[in-house]
Amino acid sequence: MKIDLANPAWQQTLPPARSLATDAPVAACAFNRDGTTVAFALGDGCIRLLPADVKAAAPDAAVPLHKGVVLSIVGDPAGDGFVSGGDDGRVLRIAADGTATELLAQKGKWFEHLVAHKTGAVAASAGKSMFLLRDGEVREFGPHPSTVAGLDFSKDGSRVACAHYGGITVWSLSKDVTLPPRRFAWQGSHVALRWSTDGKFIATGTQENDIHVWRVAQATDMRMQGYPAKVKSLSWTADARYLYTSSQPVFTAWPFAGKGPEGKPPLQFGDEGAGLMTVVAAHPSAEFVAGGYDSGELQLGDIRTRRSVVLKMADGAAITCLAWSPDGFKLAVGNDRGDLLTIDLRR
Amino acid sequence: MATPQTSAQVPVTVLTGYLGAGKTTLLNRILSEQHGKKYAVIVNEFGELGVDNDLVVNADEEVFEMNNGCICCTVRGDLIRIIEGLMKRKDKFDGILVETTGLADPGPVAQTFFTDEDVKARTRLDAIVTVIDAKHFFGQLEQGAEAEQQVAFADVILLNKTDLVSADELAKVEDRIRGINRYARIFHTQNSQIALDAILDKGAFDLGRILEFEPDFLHSGHDHHHEDEVRSLSITADRPVDPDKFQKWMGALLQIKGGDIFRSKGILAIDGAPRRYVYQGVHMMMDSDWGTPWKDGEKRSSKLVFIGRSLDGDNLQRGFDDCLK
Known part of the structure; x- marks a missing residue:
């Protein structure tokens, strides 16, 4: 991807975008597998499907598919549409035309977290359980010591790690051999989890405003402190050289290449003064990163040049979610006021 | 609606x-x-x-x-x-x-x-x-x-x-x-x-x-207490409070007795301050702020309330008295 943030055009005009206003907070957003459609999960039960092409006309408003809040959404790894989870205790498969079929129902539970793997599997968490949806089957894993507060697939999709109180649990998903789960303990409540893109590390954010990272093979761990708030957004770069973390005024990347981040400060760059970063999303293939702030500002950074540009001005509505298109040219952005933004970085 | x-x-x-x-x-x-x-x-x-x-x-x-x-x-x-x-x-x-x-x-x-x-x-x-x-x-x-x-x-x-x-x-x-x-x-x-x-x-x-939230003064309840019993009490002072001494005393008290003190609240007449200082807490956690100003000629007195287990009223009063000017 060739984007030069030193080009003065970035400072002068914002890139082409489509912004739609709704009146429900956006909980999550995602692109579908081929990057043609973007979906926004809303606080009124609706899922708004829009063409990824920012110049294409937006279809009429969606009807509610969930009763309550759509808490999570991912591109369907086994189809053209999406998979969503709601506080109505349901996981739905949403076809590209917007029709929904129920994949899973757990009365009284909230499906807060969903992750997808390119092999076609989806993992969902509700309460103390993790559910694996693969090849038309549902398998339940758990119970965990507390409600699962974050989960992710390993690089090859053979395992899922779940964050909870007291540490994390790694499940082997193989149907042929039943392996006991591996437990990595660290006192306290773990509230977010991301498995590194090379499969070697698992990072969590904790209730005590720290980051905790485990080396999976060695089962050794490290802790990074000094955040002013809980780190709920973690994002590994495509090459797994850096872990980006939210809850700082600038882009904050811990270096994991070579001997790892122990004893080193994180790399920090970007414009201060935009508030605290609420969501961070590393580019799916290149050296770029997008960061959304509690002020509503959105920045795009380049870790090679340490440059950053503003993609959206602060407007008082905190950014709640970010998603890159698979080709890395488009960025979906949602905020807590209900604005649905899609940006095309090809200017 | x-x-x-x-x-x-x-x-x-x-x-x-x-x-x-x-x-x-x-x-x-x-x-x-x-x-x-x-x-x-x-x-x-x-x-x-x-x-x-x-x-x-x-x-x-x-x-x-x-x-x-x-x-x-x-x-x-x-x-x-x-x-x-x-x-x-x-x-x-x-x-x-x-x-x-x-x-x-x-x-x-x-x-x-x-x-x-x-x-x-x-x-x-x-x-x-x-x-x-x-x-x-x-x-x-x-x-x-x-x-x-x-x-x-x-x-x-x-x-x-x-x-x-x-x-x-x-x-x-x-x-x-x-x-x-x-x-x-x-x-x-x-x-x-x-x-x-x-x-x-x-x-x-x-x-x-x-x-x-003032206590029910009409109550004539018995005042016989077992040592580990849960009860509530208040202590008062008419002299102004030294803020540094109070902070030290309260900090140490909550450090040692925080598990036994379920609720606490208080209004303090801080020495030289035109406003009341108010606080309230649950166990060791506490919130505090400046409250309403004292009126001219108003009697500036302080009052602390504790609800907890094994509270020693005399001891608390003595500790608080040491924080006064």
């Missing part, structure tokens, strides 16, 4: 009480009455409520210790998560009601509202309401520390099922409650029947309204 709260913090009412005391009846009453308000309800047993309400959320009472070296700092992880989830709703609501299990210690619920920044930004703890079964209260006191703790934490007490006891028995129960906590408001009820404004929107944790 009342205007739903949008930007302001949503008030949270915590409902405690032993199993069978009448919490579910009270919740059903709140949800079914025509008050034009919308409440989200966090319950521990799904399906017990008779009212169909899509804002009823099932909680698991996930109590955990904060990993911050403070041993009595326990919070409710499920509450943090649920409140965050509720705030993603398009439809806002006027308040949140949290029902705890019959054997729950109200401490972790209350401490959640002192500890978690996200919860603090969006909600405020309004009051702890405890429902008591007049007939079985004495028996429940024998069964464990919970019944006593629930009374000790309460801002409002519904002394319920009064139709099942004699006037004499009722007086004894009330006397015992007053012995534990003489700062709570007590209402006698049958079938948890109570005017909602008696329990909702009380501002019991509002530093600006601390003065409103």
Whole structure:
């Protein structure tokens, strides 16, 4: 991807975008597998499907598919549409035309977290359980010591790690051999989890405003402190050289290449003064990163040049979610006021 | 319809009480009455409520210790998560009601509202309401520390099922409650029947309204105490307070006795300050601020209130006296 943030055009005009206003907070957003459609999960039960092409006309408003809040959404790894989870205790498969079929129902539970793997599997968490949806089957894993507060697939999709109180649990998903789960303990409540893109590390954010990272093979761990708030957004770069973390005024990347981040400060760059970063999303293939702030500002950074540009001005509505298109040219952005933004970085 | 709260913090009412005391009846009453308000309800047993309400959320009472070296700092992880989830709703609501299990210690619920920044930004703890079964209260006191703790934490007490006891028995129960906590408001009820404004929107944790919660001076309760008993007491002073000395004393007191002190609040006449200094706390956690200014010629006196176990009033008074100018 060739984007030069030193080009003065970035400072002068914002890139082409489509912004739609709704009146429900956006909980999550995602692109579908081929990057043609973007979906926004809303606080009124609706899922708004829009063409990824920012110049294409937006279809009429969606009807509610969930009763309550759509808490999570991912591109369907086994189809053209999406998979969503709601506080109505349901996981739905949403076809590209917007029709929904129920994949899973757990009365009284909230499906807060969903992750997808390119092999076609989806993992969902509700309460103390993790559910694996693969090849038309549902398998339940758990119970965990507390409600699962974050989960992710390993690089090859053979395992899922779940964050909870007291540490994390790694499940082997193989149907042929039943392996006991591996437990990595660290006192306290773990509230977010991301498995590194090379499969070697698992990072969590904790209730005590720290980051905790485990080396999976060695089962050794490290802790990074000094955040002013809980780190709920973690994002590994495509090459797994850096872990980006939210809850700082600038882009904050811990270096994991070579001997790892122990004893080193994180790399920090970007414009201060935009508030605290609420969501961070590393580019799916290149050296770029997008960061959304509690002020509503959105920045795009380049870790090679340490440059950053503003993609959206602060407007008082905190950014709640970010998603890159698979080709890395488009960025979906949602905020807590209900604005649905899609940006095309090809200017 | 009342205007739903949008930007302001949503008030949270915590409902405690032993199993069978009448919490579910009270919740059903709140949800079914025509008050034009919308409440989200966090319950521990799904399906017990008779009212169909899509804002009823099932909680698991996930109590955990904060990993911050403070041993009595326990919070409710499920509450943090649920409140965050509720705030993603398009439809806002006027308040949140949290029902705890019959054997729950109200401490972790209350401490959640002192500890978690996200919860603090969006909600405020309004009051702890405890429902008591007049007939079985004495028996429940024998069964464990919970019944006593629930009374000790309460801002409002519904002394319920009064139709099942004699006037004499009722007086004894009330006397015992007053012995534990003489700062709570007590209402006698049958079938948890109570005017909602008696329990909702009380501002019991509002530093600006601390003065409103004065003890019931008419009470003539017995003053015989066992050493490990839970009780409430207040200490006063007419001389101005030295802020540095007070901070040191209170800090040390909470460090050592924080586990035993369930609730504390106070109004201080700080030496040379034109305004009252107000604080309130749960165990070791504390909130404080400057309150209303002293009027000209007004008598500037300080008052501290403690509710807790094994409190030594003389010792506390001596410690406080050492903080005075």
